[in-house]
Structures are given as C-alpha cells and as structure tokens.
Amino acid sequence: MSERVIPGRAGGLITLGAADALWAGLMAGSAVPTASAAFTRSPSDVRAGYVLLGGRVVVTVKAGGGQWSVSETEVRRAAAELNAVEMDRQDLVRIGPFRDGSEQECNEGALLRWRRRIARELQEPDEPGRAARGDGGRSYHLAGIDWRRIFVEETRDRAARTWWLPRAVVRLLDVAEHTETRWLQAARTCRKSTAVTESPSHHGQARAADGWQTTRPDCPTAPLRPYNEELKGHLYSVLSRKPGTSRKVAGWACAICRTAPAAVLDHCHEHGYVRAPVCHSCNTQERPDHLYSNDIRVAHHYTRLFHTHAAAWLRHWHRCPGCRTRTTLPLPHLAAWTAHIACRSLRPTHHDPRGSRGSRGRTPCGALHVSWTGSHHAPGSCLLTVAVDLCPSGEHRVLARVPYREAAERFRTWLAETAPAVAAAAGPDRLDGLPARSRPVIADTSGEGLALF
Template sequence: MPERVVQGRPSGLISLDVADALWAGLTTDSAVPTASAAFTRSPANAQVGYVLLGGRVVATAKASGGQWSVAEIEVRRAAAELNAVEMDRQDLVRIGPFRGSPTKECDEGTLTHWRRRIIREPQESAGPERAVRPEGGRPSHLAGIDWQRIVVERTDDRTARTWWLPRAVVRLLDAAEHTETQWLHAARTRRRNTAGTGPHHVQARAADSRRTTSPDGSTAAPLRPYNGEMDGHLYSVLTRKPGTSRKVAGWTCAVCRTAPAAVLDHCHEHGYVRAPVCQSCNTQERPDHLYSNDIRVAGHYTRLFDTHATDWLRHWHRCPGCRARTTLPLPHLAAWTAHVACRSLRPTHRDARGSRARKPCGVLRVSWAGSQNAPGSCLLTVAVDFCPSGEHRVLAQVPYREAAQRFGAWLAETAPAVAAAAGPDRLDGLPTRFRPVIADTGGEGLALF
C-alpha cells in the first residue's frame, strides 16, 4: 500500500476511513487475520471515544467539523503489537457452547462475552462461512480481528456442534475484553468524580472529556502478577466469599503470565486452589475425558509435559496435596504415563507423504480401573486407538504406585526445583483420603480442573 494513501495530517490525527486503510495495510502479513473496516464497522466504538485493536484500546477524538479522528501513531502501535503475535492454527481452544452458560444477550457495543457472540452468529446462519452480516447487523469482527476466517466448527458423535479458535486468538480476545472493561470503568469513574455544576466543574468535565478521548490509552489499571496470595486456601471456601471473582480478574494468569486471569484453577482430588488462570490456560490444563475413568491424550500434552513442563509442574504442585505426595491428580498422572513413560512403546509408521520419517500412530488413550483412594488396586491401561496394525491396541498396564514412582523420578530430572519443594515431610493438615475425581465427560465447565 503506498504510504501517501495512509499518511495523516501534521497534527497526527487521521480520519476513520484512512485509519481503516492504514490498519488493513499494516497487518496484511499478520498471522492473525484482521478486518478491513475495524474503525467503521460494528462493533467499533469510535463514536463513543475508543476502538479496540487487538489487545489495545485506541482512543478517538472529535475534530473540527464533527469528524471523528484517531492518532495515526496509535494505529501503528496496535498493528505492531498484533503483528508480533504468533498463531498456530492447529492449537485450538473450544469456546463453546457449554451447558449451563448464561443465555442473556450480549452488549453489541463492547467485547464482553465475545464467546457467546461468536457462537450465536454461526448458529443463526448456516455456518461460519455465511456469518457475515450487512452493515448495521451483528458484528462481523472483534477487536479488528476477522474471526470468521479462523473459527472452526466440529460435530461430535451426538451431532452437537462446537466452535473452536486458535489459542493465540483466544488469549488476544480475552486480553482485549479485560482492557476494554478496565478502560470503561476508569472513564465512568472520572465522569462521576467530575460531575457537578459551576465554572470549575464545567472546566473539569471538559478536561475529563479530553482525557477520555486522549490517544495515549493509559487509563486501564495494570494487572497484578500473582504471587501466591491464595496458596493453601480451599476452593469451596473462597468461592463463597463475595468479591472473589473481582479479585481474580485483577491478576495476570499465573501460568502464561500475559493474559488476564478469568477463573480459579483448583485440584479436585484435594480441594485446594492452585492459582488464577486465563481461559486459554485453563482449557489447556483440563484433561480430555472420554468417560469417567478414560481420557484421550491430546496434542496439548506435548506442551504440558515437554516444552513448558516446568511451568505446568510448578502450577500443579501449587496444590499442597499433590506437592506433599510428589504426584499429580489421577487424570494428569494417567496422561503423563501414556505420553512420557510409555512413549517408546507407541508404534510408528511411515509418513503418508512418502518421506523416510516415521510418525507416531493412532491416538493415545489411557483408562484406569480402581481408585487412587486405594492405590494398590488402581491400574492404568495405555492403548492406541485407530492404529492400522490393530485398533485399541494395548501398549502397557501400569499399577498406580509404579506410575507415581516413575513420575517422581522424572520430576526430579525434569524440574529439580519443583521436586525439591515436594516430599512426604509436608503431610500435616492434608486429608487422609483423596476426594474422588470429578470427571467432565461432556466437555463442559472449563473451570472444573
């Protein structure tokens, strides 16, 4: 795009139409697809003082003649931030629908409840590819992101449709929702504080108006890093305390440390809070249950037990029960056993593209008989589904105690600092018996695990 087309006036302000062209031109090569009319198409809020671009609030100002304008430098900053986002289209997060979720209408003017908005559009049309609405209809982009080009529809065996987005986009939209909420809260607070009559109040309101539409976008309160403030607390107690959700929303995710926290992750076997996490990390951490005693070892376990193992192990051991027993909750221990301890047993076959490389065959699946409440009777069975050499091929049967011992040895080698903080000398005050695992067989309720 020629630079002369998008160059602003000497004041640094450009019209919304020019800003649209500038945003589209700067993000042409972005991994995250962007909308071509981020400032002028619903749900942009240019006429009320701001527009969301990625995770950034870009304030607008009303210039002479009643025309709304935006600072060119802010559009460029937002584009640079978005261009830096890396997106893996195969790393998907389910965004709904979920049983029991609220059904109230979304506020079309904000990004609040963006998941329900995305789900509602394809359901009202015939599918994601026909979700585009004419101008003035339902929103066709969110925070300048053209989500229609990357949303994935899946249908399970019960013909129920679910909707998925790449994890990077989910984190970006969660951050944008949080930033917008904080920005609007700060703006309302200033308006209340400057409300009144008299010349000095009028002057204050004018100054407030200038600050609200100022392009520096610095009004949102910064998120606080989580420093273990909820360590040792029981989830059942904290969730009954008023203001807990508001407190959680003020922290950054304790795992990725970038996105705003949305839920309190907790251990269902011991009942202790682990830490506040974002929806993306909470989804990634959650075991993929098929039945109450059966899980499928999905691709995200590569990150949990390989590339980002230390972060996740530290997170799981925030539970005093898991830390003291140097183990993991049963579903996670089962997944670790299949993904790590039995990795060498998994059959491989030649790549279909004809290369000499071999790739793991089928889909890993692990089930257990008995209960972790009686470790001597609990047995983990690791199998491969959809294997050309024999479907449901059993790879190994591992007793629970052996799996826990293997995990302890692997933990000491993989994350020595996490292993050093664990051990049987910290059993005081812990429940003598585990609570039963609460299996989420329908894939609902992302806050369960």
C-alpha cells in the first residue's frame, strides 16, 4: 500500500514509500516509461547510499530511528529532467546481442552496465511471475526506467534475433551509467581527502551534525567536456594504442548529440583518421547497415542523415582530412547517398490503399540497397549498383549503375547546395598534411563496431 505524500520543507526528507508515490505521480504523463517503485524495487539498493533516476543521483539518508529517506527536492528534480525528454518510439537503436557483448560493456567503475544487465536477463530462462516479483537477480527497472515497456525484439529466419530500444532511452541510460561512475569516483576521492571513517556495510557513510547519514560527496563530479577538435588530424591506429585514451574519451560529451557521454572514437575506415568521440547511440546511427562487405541496405535512418540533420552529419564526416580535402564521403556512405538521394526519382512505387493524401496512395517499392565493385583507391574501376529487393510484385530490379567518379561529382554539387559551409571548407586546395600514400582501411575489430577500441 502506497503512502500518502506530505510535502515537507524545501529539501526536506520523505520516506521511501512516500518517494515511490511521489515519483509515480510526477511521472504519470512522461514520454519515458518509468517504474512506479523506483526506490524500493530491484535493482535499487538504499544501503548503497543512492538511487539512480535517469541521469541524476538521488542520495539516500538514514534519519532518526534508522529509517531510510530521500530528499523530496531531489526526487522532483529527477522527475522534471525525465519529463523533459522527448521520445520517438520509431527511432530505434540496436542494443544487442553482439558477438563481443560480454566484453564491450566492461567500462571501468560502472555499476549500471545496462546493456549487460538486459542481455543477462533476456538470456535467462523465463519463469512466470519472476519478472514481476523482481527476485532471482532480475532488474525491475534501470535507473528508474521500465525498459520492458519499450523493448523491441526482432527475429529473422526463426533463429537470429536482435534487441532494440528507442534512441532517446539509449542516451538516457548511457548518461545514467556515466553519472553513476563519476559520482562514485568523486565520493571515493572526497572520502580519502577528508579521512572519514567508513562503515563497510554502507559504502562509507559519514555522520553529519543533524543526525543524517549520507554518502553525498562534497566534491562535485566533473561535467562532460565539450569536444573542441582536440583530436583533429590524429590517426585512429595511433591513438587506439595509447594508454589512457579510453578514459580520456569518456570525459567528453558526444560531439554529435552533445548530451550523452562519449564512448567510442568514431573514425574514417578508408583514410584512418579520427573524426570525434561519440556516444553509442550516434555511432550506431552513423554506421552503414552492411549486408555484406560491399553491399549495404539503405535503411530509414538515412533520411535523418541526409535530410533533417544533414549539415551536422556532413560536418562530422568531413572531420576526416581525407574526406574533407577530396570533398567526398567514405565509399559506403557515398553509396548510400547515391541510392537515397541521386537515384530517388528512379525508385518505383506501388498503389497503397492505406497511404496518406500526401503520398497520393503510393508507397516506395520494396527495400533499397546498393552494392559496389572495386575500391575508392581505384575510382576508375569502382562501380555502384543501386537495386530494389523484396518488391511486392516479386520483382527484383536494378535501378542504376553509377561510376564512382560520377557519384562523387554529384555529391559535390549536392553538398554545395545542402551545406555550403561544409563545402566551403573542403576542396583540393587543402591537401597539405595528407600522407602521400593512401592509408589502409582500419579494420573494425569488434565485428559489430561497438567496442571502444
């Protein structure tokens, strides 16, 4: 039975039961599904000294009588931050399973590790009622977010399955994981500096003058640093071998969305240069959807890359000196652009009685993909083939065959019209500093491209 919420003084304490009731009421209309028992249900553990709600740490304190409580003000602040999040349930990010998933989430000091928790939970045999009870080590929520209500699982060929969450939630959980890590690091630093006597069962809680017990560090956690082109012109193959690089990357905000903590160094696989530190969500969005090594599916996310957010993404891709000076894109991205933009008028449509008036009752044919022969190192022999598969009438047709040089020239013209500032910074007159010989493609050793290095 939930407790009635009695608002106290500003910054006053409320019991965990009252905090659950307050949280449920505040989050009732949120776009992000949240757990009603965020303070009392697994994996929250008040004895750890804090509860994680989105990207905010809410400290738990032990007041008089040994009763655990939290600050009402902090609960309201966490709710306000989550309520401000907008979520598109159609904009999904693949979160697994990946071949190297057991290793890629071993971030130093992080306790949330939300991808690992989801993978472990989904791979366990399901027992009726177990998830609802939250026992057996199962997570009822992650950072207050009820991920099961927005989780999507896709199955292909009755065997291969993939897991997806909305991009907004992926960024929230990445921020929460980063926040928890930094908060614990600050707490340990402050405990050492003040020489506070620790209680082993409560992770070093200190007795304050008013009788509260809290692990809130006096030292504030370091904010994420905005990326200011510090790695411009660096080769990924060199940086990836330097000790401490991963820790440095984690201190930056994502250079694209600028909200989530960076987790990977996005780099050009054709020229070998670092572009910028980015979060998992943006890195997943940027990656071409390969069918094979020389064949990609032109998925719906290219609409965002080449339409609504085109200028930002073009600027990001041109952080690679090789792409910028040659006024082009890496071959997979140029192939996707050719299929999605240059050959858009060639794609047939079919009558769709459910179509909206704006589409005049017609829908694009099948699934668009593009393949290529040859290499960007030999542009005279490189040929892009744009095709449509899975046509409703059973037809598989080739729309166009475009030579690499023609595709690159079309892209230059489109770039000048779409992002003049990006086009102005490019061009053959800025070849200074580029190696005389083309750098080899740097292989993505993770297979799925989500490992840090």
